[in-house]
Amino acid sequence: MLKKALENVLTVKESDELISAFDQIGDIIILRIPDSLSSKKKIIGETLLNEVKIARSVFYQASAVEGDFRTRDLEILAGEDNTETEYKEFGCKFIVDVENAFFSPRLSTERERIANLIQDGETVTNMFAGIGMFSIMAAKKKKCTVYSLDINPVASKLCEKNIELNKLVGKVISINGDASEIIKDQLMNKSDRTLMLLPERSDEFLESAINTTKNGGIIHYYSHIHADKKFDAGKLSEEHYLQVTPVKSEILDSKIVRAVGPRYYQTVVDVRISK
Numbered sequence: 199m200l201k202k203a204l205e206n207v208l209t210v211k212e213s214d215e216l217i218s219a220f221d222q223i224g225d226i227i228i229l230r231i232p233d234s235l236s237s238k239k240k241i242i243g244e245t246l247l248n249e250v251k252i253a254r255s256v257f258y259q260a261s262a263v264e265g266d267f268r269t270r271d272l273e274i275l276a277g278e279d280n281t282e283t284e285y286k287e288f289g290c291k292f293i294v295d296v297e298n299a300f301f302s303p304r305l306s307t308e309r310e311r312i313a314n315l316i317q318d319g320e321t322v323t324n325m326f327a328g329i330g331m332f333s334i335m336a337a338k339k340k341k342c343t344v345y346s347l348d349i350n351p352v353a354s355k356l357c358e359k360n361i362e363l364n365k366l367v368g369k370v371i372s373i374n375g376d377a378s379e380i381i382k383d384q385l386m387n388k389s390d391r392t393l394m395l396l397p398e399r400s401d402e403f404l405e406s407a408i409n410t411t412k413n414g415g416i417i418h419y420y421s422h423i424h425a426d427k428k429f430d431a432g433k434l435s436e437e438h439y440l441q442v443t444p445v446k447s448e449i450l451d452s453k454i455v456r457a458v459g460p461r462y463y464q465t466v467v468d469v470r471i472s473k
């Protein structure tokens with residue numbers, strides 16, 4: 199679709215060079231343009247703004263997702279320079295800020311899987327909740343209470359807005375700060391289920407995840423794993439979890455969430471802990 203819109207602007211060779219993976223979030227388009235096409239990025243942006251009916255802004259992704267807040271730098275190419283937009287997923291509405299708080303439309307299948315696993319009556323700790331997407335989808339679908347923690351003040355503020363937007367005040371509770379500190383101060387042995395979606399640093403936070411989870415509760419442990427063969431990734435992440443965990447754990451499931459590079463995967467292991 200992107201290449202079609204640009205057929206009058208780029209040669210076939212240039213068009214092939216353009217990374218076709220781009221994100222459309224609400225009325226915002228985010229492009230990753232290879233260095234070879236950098237001199238044409240303005241015209242690419244303007245063409246897309248004209249050709250894609252619902253687009254209000256086209257941004258160029260000028261950095262990887264990085265730092266403690268897992269955010270990226272964006273540069274406006276065409277349209278309005280406003281990084282906030284509304285995004286809908288499985289009947290929930292979210293105000294997202296595509297530059298100042300983590301957001302990925304590519305986790306929607308995993309968000310739905312988790313919401314389906316939650317049982318009515320559960321208390322859930324979402325340790326790295328961002329703008330509250332997992333938390334809100336879960337509380338919309340099931341009668342549960344979700345503590346939605348994040349260290350980025352912009353993410354926590356948006357989470358509060360999203361809780362109101364989805365009429366979930368009191369069911370989802372947004373708390374800003376470091377997840378380990380919040381757990382130590384307020385959430386020890388509170389949750390039936392704990393989500394730890396900061397795959398790069400899961401091992402560092404595993405003890406806190408165990409602290410907030412009740413005896414017999416479930417932890418969804420996300421990690422990044424290298425695997426030569428795709429079908430080994432789940433098994434390898436189970437083995438890794440069992441090596442690092444200090445508590446008795448029953449593996450319930452494991453799977454690839456998404457590919458994050460060549461032979462490199464984001465995985466999740468679901469475990470029931472005994473302590």
Ligand SMILES: C[S@@+](CC[C@H](N)C(=O)[O-])C[C@H]1O[C@@H](n2cnc3c(N)ncnc32)[C@H](O)[C@@H]1O
Pocket residue numbers: 266267268299300301302305325326327328329330331332347348349350353375376377378395396397
């Ligand atoms: C990969 S994002 C996950 C966001 C969310 N689960 C989602 O699907 O949209 C990781 C989040 O962890 C937050 N974070 C990083 N370090 C943290 C910490 N020590 N305590 C709490 N949140 C933290 C970041 O600000 C970021 O929003």
